[in-house]
Structures are given as structure tokens and as C-alpha cells.
Amino acid sequence: MTTVTTTAVERAYEPTIGLEIHVQLRTRTKMFCGCALSFGDEPNTHTCQICLGHPGTLPVPNAEAIHFALMIGLALECELSPRSIFHRKNYFYPDLPKGYQISQFDIPLWGHGRLGEVRVHRVHLEEDAAKLVHAGSSGRIHGAEASVVDFNRGGTPLVEIVTEPDLTSPAQAGEWLRLLRATLGRLGVSDVNMDEGSLRCDANVSIRPVGTADLGTKTELKNMNSFRFLERGVAAEIARQEEIVRGGGQVVQETLHYDPTSGTLTPLRSKEESHDYRYFPEPDLVPLAPTEAMMARAREALPELPAARAERFERELALAPETAKLLAFRSELGDFFEAGLAGAAPSDEGGRGDAGAANGSGAATDPRTLASWITVELVSRLGDANPADSPVEPAALAELVRMVSAREVSGSAAKEVLDAMAAEGGQPSSIVAERGLGLAAADELGAIVDRAIDENPDAVEKIRSGKNKAMGAIVGSVMRETKGRADGGEVGRMVRERLGLG
Numbered sequence: 001m002t003t004v005t006t007t008a009v010e011r012a013y014e015p016t017i018g019l020e021i022h023v024q025l026r027t028r029t030k031m032f033c034g035c036a037l038s039f040g041d042e043p044n045t046h047t048c049q050i051c052l053g054h055p056g057t058l059p060v061p062n063a064e065a066i067h068f069a070l071m072i073g074l075a076l077e078c079e080l081s082p083r084s085i086f087h088r089k090n091y092f093y094p095d096l097p098k099g100y101q102i103s104q105f106d107i108p109l110w111g112h113g114r115l116g117e118v119r120v121h122r123v124h125l126e127e128d129a130a131k132l133v134h135a136g137s138s139g140r141i142h143g144a145e146a147s148v149v150d151f152n153r154g155g156t157p158l159v160e161i162v163t164e165p166d167l168t169s170p171a172q173a174g175e176w177l178r179l180l181r182a183t184l185g186r187l188g189v190s191d192v193n194m195d196e197g198s199l200r201c202d203a204n205v206s207i208r209p210v211g212t213a214d215l216g217t218k219t220e221l222k223n224m225n226s227f228r229f230l231e232r233g234v235a236a237e238i239a240r241q242e243e244i245v246r247g248g249g250q251v252v253q254e255t256l257h258y259d260p261t262s263g264t265l266t267p268l269r270s271k272e273e274s275h276d277y278r279y280f281p282e283p284d285l286v287p288l289a290p291t292e293a294m295m296a297r298a299r300e301a302l303p304e305l306p307a308a309r310a311e312r313f314e315r316e317l318a319l320a321p322e323t324a325k326l327l328a329f330r331s332e333l334g335d336f337f338e339a340g341l342a343g344a345a346p347s348d349e350g351g352r353g354d355a356g357a358a359n360g361s362g363a364a365t366d367p368r369t370l371a372s373w374i375t376v377e378l379v380s381r382l383g384d385a386n387p388a389d390s391p392v393e394p395a396a397l398a399e400l401v402r403m404v405s406a407r408e409v410s411g412s413a414a415k416e417v418l419d420a421m422a423a424e425g426g427q428p429s430s431i432v433a434e435r436g437l438g439l440a441a442a443d444e445l446g447a448i449v450d451r452a453i454d455e456n457p458d459a460v461e462k463i464r465s466g467k468n469k470a471m472g473a474i475v476g477s478v479m480r481e482t483k484g485r486a487d488g489g490e491v492g493r494m495v496r497e498r499l500g501l502g
Helices: 063-075 170-187 227-246 292-300 306-317 321-329 331-342 367-382 394-405 411-424 428-435 442-455 457-464 468-482 488-498
Strands: 013-024 086-090 100-104 110-115 118-127 131-141 144-150 157-163 199-209 219-224 254-259 264-270
Touching (some): 063 118, 063 157, 063 292, 100 118, 170 199, 170 227, 170 306, 170 321, 170 331, 199 227, 227 254, 227 264, 306 321, 306 331, 306 367, 321 331, 331 367, 331 394, 367 394, 367 411, 394 411, 394 428, 411 428, 442 457, 442 468, 457 468
Parallel strands (some): 219 254
Antiparallel strands (some): 013 199, 110 118, 118 157, 199 219
């Protein structure tokens, strides 16, 4: 008899991820009162009876916040609710002086939208809570550790965007949030500064066996304030849930905090359901019913959005997808790029230039080459800074790129020119002339190439035997003698010509 031993096959699981994003709107005043918005101001200096929840006060909706929310819904291709309702979301917390938050519940302003491949479940308006500051051992009151409340943020206009659970990996979640942030930034409705809390993201995470349709029990990760934070937190939670399920346990629905320093997940509370908040219609506010005039104003305010801009850069200018995405997602780079092509400074509105137009010198600039210089060379010098705030003018950089293409200056010398432009501005032709960075003349270069060949006999033999990498020794010698004023490609051509290699 033959005994057959079977080994259980470990089941594979796949994650499903949905995001909830809170966006602070860039209005002058709070959502339901006239207090000015602030960040970093002295605590509790922007408050009034309304945002502090004093008895007998009445909220008044912020018209500009509603306008921004309408723009967001249009940009996300959502369906408008002809009549949405504000509700009271009741819960106790020290940063909520009214004992409730004014939000929208079962009839949000927008529903059923899409951004890229991810469906948007809803978009609604609400007000932000105040800010709790946990002082720790350095902030003791009567010998006890203390937490204090800054009510400046309380009442700030928020738009909450909730996706469907269409995301399937931490990297995809991070990439989609980057697209959303770029889209909101392009709309101008928020400064989308994650460090300052203008854009905050929660992630709902669950796992299920591969090939099944039912969703698993979800957990919520709160207040992810960076893309890396989001990706690492979601990855850690997926791993935690898989470990629980593979060990025969069950995932519990709860809210978690992810510590990016230690990589640990800590339970905060059991996950609330909607009935825990005792929602009911806000009696002091009438339903929100946008008029056609309001919708027309919102449509007219929509700029070209990042996804469409990236697609246009690929289609019309033949840019590589990653380059097109970088220019579109960082709109200030895209504006600089198009202004360089058009030979004009970017407008305050970030208006489009005519792709392929002449630059300041009247010569055409290749879009792909200019895009490469912006996304690689300029970004390496400026980092995350807005190029519009730097001394480098778009037309000047386009002229420098043209000079390289026309072999008026070498690539290495052009980088030195860009260093000078990034430090002090100026025109590339003037910097080249002042520093003597123009390409070496043909007769001068020929003599230098001849000397380099004579001084590198080993490299010459290797080149003759087909080892093309040896060309670097001769080219490097020429570059050193010319101080970077030679074109590497031209040097290589001259060496092959002199060695009879065609």
C-alpha cells in the first residue's frame, strides 16, 4: 500500500482599501460664522459665540465654501443632489464645544463620482473640530499631565471625500491620493498641505480570500498625514489582518492609530456606526439647493485638471507617461514648462501656453528635452520649491536647452550655467560668454582630440578591438582639457574618424 501525504495549501488573500479624505477649504472665514481662518496664530484668538457653541446662536453657511464644494464635485464627476441637508452629528469630545458637529449625513451634496479608476462614494460639507494639544510631562497643571484645546480651527470649512473600496494595494492608495491632492490643488480650493492638516486621510482596510466577492471586516486607520505614512500604515494593517486570519482568529472592526516611527498599530476605539451619533437634521439651517447660476459659476472656475493635462502632454507633446504625470501633478512645474515653450512667464492663474511655440530667441524648443531639464536638472536644484519663486525664468531655461541642442554649449557646461541661473538669474547666452563656456572651435577641438589619442594608446587599442567603453578615457581627457567646453558626441565622432572606424 502506498501512503499519500497531503499538505494544506495556504490560502491567498487580497486587500480592499477605501479612503476618507478631509479637505480644509481655502476660504477667508469659517463654515458657519465670520471668524477668520488661521494657521499658527496665537491659540483661541479666532473665536466667537457661534463657533464656541454658545446658547441661542445661529449658524450661517459660508457661500464660498459651498462654491468650492461644487467645484470639487464637478471635478470628481459626481452626481449632484438637488437638495442636500445639514445634520447634527452628536458626540462628546473636548474639542467639540457644541457637543455636535454640523455635517451632512444621508443626503450629501454629491454622490457617485470617479477620479481615475477609483469610484467616489460621496462628497459632503461639514465643519472641522478644534485642535487638542497634548502637552505631556512638559505641560503639567497641578502636577498632572495636561491637554489643552485651541479653538481657532473649530468651525473651519471641510469637504469630506469618501471613495468606494476600489483600491487593492498600499502603493495604489498612495498614488491615487497624490492624484486627488494634485486635483484639489489645481482647483485652488485648498492649499492641501498635509503637514499642516489641510489634507487628512483615513483608510478603511479589509482582506478577503482571492477570487471572492464579499468584503472582509474592515478597520480604520486614522489621520494619515503623508503619502508614505498612508502606504506604510496600510501595509502594516494588511499584514496584521492576514496574521490574525491565518492563525484562525477574526478581525475586529475598530479604529486604529499607526505610529510611523515604531511601525506599530494601536487600537483607539471600537468602530462606531451611524446610529451612535444620533444624526438628525440641523434645525437652524435650511436645505442646500444649488441654483443654475451657482453651478455655472463653479463650471466656469474649473481649470484643466491634472489627469487631463498629463494625457494632453503625452498625446500632443509625446512626453513619457512618468514625465507627463510629474509635470501635471506638480502644477507649478507644468506651468513653468508650458511658459518655457511659449517663451513667456507663467500667468498668476497658471494659464496654458501654446505647446511648441517659439521661445524668446525665436527658435523652437523641443518639448521632451525641456521637460527633462525641468523634471531632472531644475528640480534637483530647487527641490519642492515653486520655480516661479526662483530666479530662473522659463524662457531663459528654454533658451539654454536650445543652445545645448544647437551645440552652442555642452551639456556639462549647461549645467554650470543653470547653477548660475538658479543662484542669481540671468540669460544663458550672457553667462556662457562671461564664463567662456561656449563649445571649443573645431580647429581647437581637433588638436585636443589628437593629443588625447596620442596620450591614451591602451584606450585606442581597446577601441580598435571593439571595446567601445574605452572611448570614455579619451572623451574624459578632452573634457578635462577643455573644462567641459567639448561636446561628448562630437569628440567620439572625431576619435572614430581619426582611427578610421567610420
